[in-house]
Amino acid sequence: MLSKKKVFKEKEKENLSATYANRYFTKPISKTSIPADGIDGDVVYQLIHDELNMDGNPALNLASFVTTWMEPQAEKLIMETTNKNFVDQEEYPQTGKIQGRVVNMLAKLFHAPKSDEYIGTATIGSSEAIMLGLLAHKWTWRKKRKAAGKSTENPNIVIGADVHVVWEKFARYFDVEMRIIPMKEGHYTLSVDELKPQIDENTICVGAVMGTTFTGQLDPVQEINTLLEEIKIEKGWDIPIHVDGASGGFILPFLYPEFEWDFRLSHVRSINVSGHKYGLVYPGIGWLIMKDKTDLPEDLIFYVNYLGSEEATYTLNFSRGSSMVVAQYYNLLNLGINGYKQIMQNSLENAQYLGKKIEEMPNYHLTNTNIKLPILAFTIDSSAGYSVYDLSDKLRERGWIVPAYSLPPNAQEVKVLRIVIKENFSRDMADMLLNDIKTFSKELKTKKINLKRPQKTNNNGQINKHIC
Ligand SMILES: Cc1ncc(COP(=O)(O)O)c(C=O)c1O
Numbered sequence: 340m341l342s343k344k345k346v347f348k349e350k351e352k353e354n355l356s357a358t359y360a361n362r363y364f365t366k367p368i369s370k371t372s373i374p375a376d377g378i379d380g381d382v383v384y385q386l387i388h389d390e391l392n393m394d395g396n397p398a399l400n401l402a403s404f405v406t407t408w409m410e411p412q413a414e415k416l417i418m419e420t421t422n423k424n425f426v427d428q429e430e431y432p433q434t435g436k437i438q439g440r441v442v443n444m445l446a447k448l449f450h451a452p453k454s455d456e457y458i459g460t461a462t463i464g465s466s467e468a469i470m471l472g473l474l475a476h477k478w479t480w481r482k483k484r485k486a487a488g489k490s491t492e493n494p495n496i497v498i499g500a501d502v503h504v505v506w507e508k509f510a511r512y513f514d515v516e517m518r519i520i521p522m523k524e525g526h527y528t529l530s531v532d533e534l535k536p537q538i539d540e541n542t543i544c545v546g547a548v549m550g551t552t553f554t555g556q557l558d559p560v561q562e563i564n565t566l567l568e569e570i571k572i573e574k575g576w577d578i579p580i581h582v583d584g585a586s587g588g589f590i591l592p593f594l595y596p597e598f599e600w601d602f603r604l605s606h607v608r609s610i611n612v613s614g615h616k617y618g619l620v621y622p623g624i625g626w627l628i629m630k631d632k633t634d635l636p637e638d639l640i641f642y643v644n645y646l647g648s649e650e651a652t653y654t655l656n657f658s659r660g661s662s663m664v665v666a667q668y669y670n671l672l673n674l675g676i677n678g679y680k681q682i683m684q685n686s687l688e689n690a691q692y693l694g695k696k697i698e699e700m701p702n703y704h705l706t707n708t709n710i711k712l713p714i715l716a717f718t719i720d721s722s723a724g725y726s727v728y729d730l731s732d733k734l735r736e737r738g739w740i741v742p743a744y745s746l747p748p749n750a751q752e753v754k755v756l757r758i759v760i761k762e763n764f765s766r767d768m769a770d771m772l773l774n775d776i777k778t779f780s781k782e783l784k785t786k787k788i789n790l791k792r793p794q795k796t797n798n799n800g801q802i803n804k805h806i807c
Contacts, residue, residue, distance in 0.1 A: 358385045395740045401758045401772075402742040404552075404586055404616040404714075408763040413669045416662070417621070423661040425461070426652070434661040437668045444671055446628050448592045449584075449601040449610050458635050459628035460653050461614075461664050465585035466505040467655050468611035468627035472581045473509050475609065475629065476544040478636040479579075489540075497537045498546035499529030500747040501553055502583065506546055515543065522750040527554045527706060531562040538570060542578050547607075549587030549600055553746055554706045554755070555714025557587065557600070564604040571606075579608035579634070588612030588626075589619075590712050593680040594687060608634045614667045617683065619674075619762060624663035682762045686713035690760040693769045700780070706755055713760035718753060725783035727754045733779040739772060 361382045368378070368386055378386075397407035409417075420434065428435040438461050446457035462468040473496065481491045495516035498506050502519075510517035518537040520529055528551065538545070545567065547560040560582060567578050582600065584591070589612055591600055601607060607630065614624035629635050641652050674682070690713035697703050697715070702723040706716045719727050731743035746753045758772075 358382055395735075396738050398763060399738045400740040401760070401764070402740045404613070404759050404761075405622050406615055406619050407761060409619070409621055409666065410669075410673065412673070413620075413666050416669055417666050418662075420662045420665045421660060425659045425661040425664060426657055431661065434664060438664050441626070441664065441667050441671065442628065445588075445612065445626055449588070449628055450603045451628065451630055452602065454631060456632065457628070458630075458632055459626060461667075462611075462625040462627055462654060463623040463656060463659060464615060464625040465503075465583065465611045465613040466508070466625070468625040469503075469505050469581070469583060470509050470513070470655060471627050471653060472609035472611055472629070473506075473515075473544055474513060475635050475639060476579050476581065477513065477515060478639055479634070480541075480543040482636060493541050494543045495539070495541050496544050496546060497534065497542055499548070499558060500749075501528055501551040501556070501558065502546055502548055503552045503585065506583070516541075518542075521748050522746055524750050524753060527551065527746060527750060528556045529558045529563070531559055531566060534563065534566055535570070538576070538578065540574070540576055542576070544579050544581050545606075546583060547580050547600075548583045548585075549591060550585065550712045550714065552585075553744075553757070554716040555586070555710070555712045555757070555759075556707050557711060560600045560604065560607070564606045567606040578606065580604070580606045582607050582610045584610050585613045585625075586616050586714065587712055589614075589617035589679070590683050590687075593676065593683045595711075602630050614663065618667060619670050619679075619682070620663050620666045622663075623660075624667055626667075683713070686760045686762055686764070687711075689713065689764060689766055689769050690715055690758075692766065693758065693760070693773065696769075696773050697776070700777070706753070714757065715760075716755040716757040718755050723780070723784060725780075725786075727756045729783050730776070730779060731756060733783065734772075734775060737775050739775065 358381050361379070363378055363382050363386065368374075400407060423431045423434060425431070425434055425438075441461070442459035443457050446454075446459060451457055460471070462471065477494055480494060484491045493516060495518050496506070496510060497518045497520070499520045500522045507517060509515065520533045520537065523530070529547065534545070545563055547558040547563050549557050549560065551558070560580065563580060567580065571577050582588075584601075587600070588610060591598060601610060609627065609629050612618065612626050612628075614620045614626055615622040618624070635653065639653060643652065687710070691710050694705050694708070694710050694715045697717050698705050698708060702720040704718050704720070706718065719725070719730065727743035731741050734741050741756050741758055743754060743756050745751050746755065
């Protein structure tokens with residue numbers, strides 16, 4: 340039989356082995372320098388896990404386009420491949436083959452001309468894919484100019500103000516002049532009638548966004564294509580279109596297979612799509628698909644042999660994870676065309692339902708009542724007595740993440756809230772959200788919130804370009 344003292348000691352030991360009985364729970368942990376001695380794994384896990392509870396709930400994150408739910412089998416494959424560096428093709432040849440299969444599937448989905456060798460690559464996301472696509476067009480333009488003995492000094496891209504900030508990044512990082520066609524109040528996509536004067540012999544590419552970050556609308560890609568066909572006949576300039584299908588690339592082919600926005604159009608030479616948006620894969624995976632071999636200049640491809648065999652790469656980063664490439668393949672096989680179609684249809688119907696109900700509310704207006712993609716943006720009249728920012732803050736108190744921002748010039752006076760409907764957003768959730776919007780709008784109206792709050796700007800003084 341143990342003495343009382345001994346029992347107490349044993350109990351104390353037991354307590355101390357419990358994670359929350361550990362002394363680290365009464366001490367701050369190191370945040371800015373590496374601690375001299377490590378901490379027990381269970382304790383560190385719990386500390387970090389608990390700290391992350393301060394983050395928003397991904398399921399209620401209606402701000403992000405990025406996937407917040409995947410099938411358990413996909414998660415299993417992700418864990419099984421997380422220790423494989425994708426670039427080690429010599430060691431992991433199958434993951435490389437899987438990338439090739441996905442490129443083929445997407446090239447066909449986007450109606451690339453039939454080929455034995457479809458051209459494309461996996462990227463970290465649409466940003467890398469856009470940079471690589473535009474870089475290829477810059478190289479092609481330069482080569483043609485050099486061959487014609489003309490100046491290669493002033494390349495430009497022509498885009499609408501509705502493009503994602505990554506287009507501006509490309510222009511700055513890769514030294515290309517950016518010609519932006521501004522938005523107008525009530526018109527939030529590229530205006531084709533303003534396009535022609537911006538184009539000249541130094542235009543390396545025109546951008547068309549299929550599903551803008553700001554309102555989820557589609558740029559008039561067919562009209563842009565027609566204009567570029569006319570310019571080609573008139574001036575002899577063969578200017579490519581890069582389609583930013585970050586969101587729409589995984590929606591349009593399933594919901595509107597007859598709608599021609601892709602390689603069926605003569606000037607569309609490259610398309611990016613985010614696997615981690617409506618491709619339904621966790622972050623970070625994007626895809627760049629070129630129309631054919633001639634669109635990827637050979638001198639942009641790097642051949643390296645440090646990994647045991649000669650490998651061709653066309654990426655900005657060298658090492659990267661394999662998991663999301665594999666997860667994309669899983670989704671394509673698991674869902675098939677019909678599965679994607681059904682998910683996109685559900686999301687669209689929920690977006691349209693939500694949009695209709697919002698439009699019925701006094702002082703609330705959709706920026707676009709013809710919702711084609713499961714994305715909606717709406718304004719609130721100033722006569723309501725509160726702003727979109729007030730409602731966004733209120734919704735956040737309930738856990739909903741719905742961003743409020745002002746649109747780019749010249750529609751900067753228009754302030755919107757945007758909701759991205761993803762596959763795990765059910766009709767019940769839509770009703771709960773609507774209920775909360777109605778409750779808070781009543782509450783805010785009675786409180787008569789002060790509307791003069793400062794606008795949120797990023798460090799370039801531009802307004803909220805970081806929403807994605
Ligand atoms: C239209 C558009 N293009 C590009 C991007 C950047 O994509 P990613 O986050 O995959 O790099 C986004 C992100 O939301 C987007 O909406």
